[in-house]
Amino acid sequence: MINDNVIAYAPDKDQRTALQANAKTLEAYLSWCEVVIRTRMQLYFLEECSHSDIKVHEPPNHHSDWSALATYIRRQHLDFRSQLLLILALVPYVKPQVFDVFLSRNEGTDRPYTEFGCVEYQGMYVATGETLAFLLGGSSVETKLEIQSFLTNKKEKSSVRGDDEHVLLSLMTVESERHVNPLKDTLILAPEHVPRFTTGQAYKVALGSDFPAQIIESTLSLEDVYLPEDTLEQLADIKDWVNFGSILQHDWNMKDKIRVGFRALFYGPPGTGKTISVTALGNTLGKNVYKVDLSRVHSKYIGETEKNLEKVFRFAEQNEALLFFDEADAVFGQRTQTTNSNDQYANQHVSYLLQRIERFDGLVVLASNYKENFDDAFFRRFESVVHFSLPNSEQRLRLWKEGFSDKAPLDDDINFNDIAIQYPLSAAHIMNVIRHVSLRSLAKGGIAIRYQDVLNGIEREQGRKVSPRW
Template sequence: MEMTGTRDTGLDAELDWLAAAIAARLQAYLRNEAPTALPPPPAPDPAGSRYAALAQEAGLDPGDRLILALALAGHLVPQVLDPFLIRNSGIDRPFTEFGMIDRADTGVQPSVQTALFLLGGGTPDGTLAASVHLTPSAPLMRQHLLAPLAGETPQRQPLQAGAAALDRLGAAPHVFQGRIAGLAAQRFDTALDWDDLVLTPRSRAALDALFAWIDHGPALHRDPAFARLVPAGCRVLFHGPPGTGKSLTAALIGKRAGRPVFRVDLSMVISKYIGETEKNLATLFDAADAQGWILFFDEADALFGRRAQAVHANDRYANQNVSYILQRVEQSSGLVILATNLGTTIDRAFRRRFQVSVPFELPGPDERAALWHRAFHDPALLHEDVDLALLARQYPVTGALIANVLRRCLLGRAQRGGTTIRRADIEAALADELQKDGVTAPESP
């Protein structure tokens, strides 16, 4: 199966095994024969297959693997499921026990019932034995390899691959777009790493509390002795001036936690129509909790200002929207990060809603020196008149602004035919960038 340009032979073999298992199960069932053992699974080769590596690391047994293959088939090779579409000639309708779902908006896809039939052979005892693979504590559900099951009749719900499985297999870039249509959230990644992020010691110390929750919080919550003290979710506040690393840190936290980060567009979540905001948020948070996503509310300043005095009906409704958003943030069982450019003006009552508060401060001279040296890391680019340490002392700027200066200098260098970057080039770019914020650059010494 081709996922991102190369074939995953382990996944190909698994889907071929699924096809053989479906054929064997249906043949025995339609002949009214007792369920027989399914064909053995292919031997995994983790070294040569992302799918096999995923199955091994997740500790999947053959039953788990067959269910995951069934869920992936709906995304990747739906034709493998065609044998389930046979009609019952006695009543001229599909076999209910096969559990296939046929909807105009999503097409044909397997359900939880399909998985129970495939593993259990359609017998009550077999169905009960197969259901253990789909309990909340089972590997498939606990590790978000399957989308969650909710409601009183989970057997009727679609069987879908979860965020973790799609992400590990490289299907996320094109599959996620369809899965989150209308959710006012966009996948947020970065090619950078923690070594590229420069923070003050105070910011890094505050992040340690978040790392502790990522590493140990979920396990402590599952422990009956600590469940009441350690909540299922974690609410995090990033606050500080623009350009100090809030967005990059959110993306890097997703890398560290091994979970996808989705940036939320508040303008799409909040609706002027009564009831629509609640509906949009319910859809967004339900999907995030179910799939194990990290939600990142960027530029959420509107949530942290003081409430408007409810003079008009619009004021009352705006206050209700803010209250409902914060309520859903508190109820989330996942990791939710809210970022604001506000600082000490944040209402104290709002601050108390967050378990972790991370201040993002303007970089000091040492941090600025590190930022300049990491941006202009190739000495061959720079003329001998450039003193990065002096620039760090002279210009109190952020990492984002330094990145913009680098971009402008590189473009200017390319336009000049590859000459070195001089101090005058950097200072001209600095002056232009500072002017955007209404700041006059200091004169050169």
């Protein structure tokens, strides 16, 4: 359960917006795919055609499109071939009639055209490597060999991050029986990846209880989190990297000048919004957030800790998940003096973890309550260091006023302005008080919530008698 509390507004509206954005992008790409197919068929059958090459039909412009589909294409820097492959893999789910043109029969053999490559798979008509080769090169043997080489051993290659096309292939369904000719392999998205490109929602991978990272969730986006303006600006920087990082690296030729991935450190007192901001960031970016439990990563056996960590990072890379390490100072703080073998192994594990974080080309966030526990060298490892401060009186006033339900029977004697000024509570403490007094009211038949009830709730929350600041 997440304890950092903020005000929620309308997450359902964000989900509808994401769905609408994806639908618009999908329609554009499906239209493009249909034009590509039509042009190839005209060229192949020597029909009248105003083009000599399908590549005159450029994919839709996605640089100002923030749908999940466009963002993925931009982030992975997919070229013409890869974008066509991705859309072919989506067609059976969103517009299967696009492939109806491939159902025509060869009049000479009275059989379907084998060169089209489409096959039935689990009740759907789907493309194969043969289909992709046909669309890209018609009857070209060279194109067939290129696609055959591309698809060979795709399962093994797709597990290695760095090759954008093979990362794309890792999203495909892997058939239980592999074909001798990889051109016969089906090109269809695995069901767990379909929601990302259709509804805009990240698929929640079901992991066993022994996996050392578990998903954490909230319904909030960054727009719902009430934080100081400078903190929100720093969070926006992280969002910009996710949206524009691929363009910066590839289109602006910065790949050899900046590190892969993005590392952020969130620090500040408990209850200031660090954890909820991580989950809100994940929602805004369409990423699942996985919190790593380092106590379950550590093993007494040599090499096992590194294997457990690699399992987590590989999973996050393949699923584009956001990794979250909470209470980072307990693990990454200034390393201990090596007085025995246990200290030596602990330092080795920390060193490996830091190196793996630096090689991770996704988004990783570390959180800590205490900045002082880290040395200067540690901070240089981060692209962003975000301070989460306790809310000021103005921010506390908004939390008090907007935190209660509209149905809460608040007594007229409650002066939230005085409470906000006198009691410097965190957002989490304020929401805990609101929850407490609201439940007490309901338990007593919905009686009015009085000023003294709020003060009693504050005292209860802090576990001691509270006095005003003056």
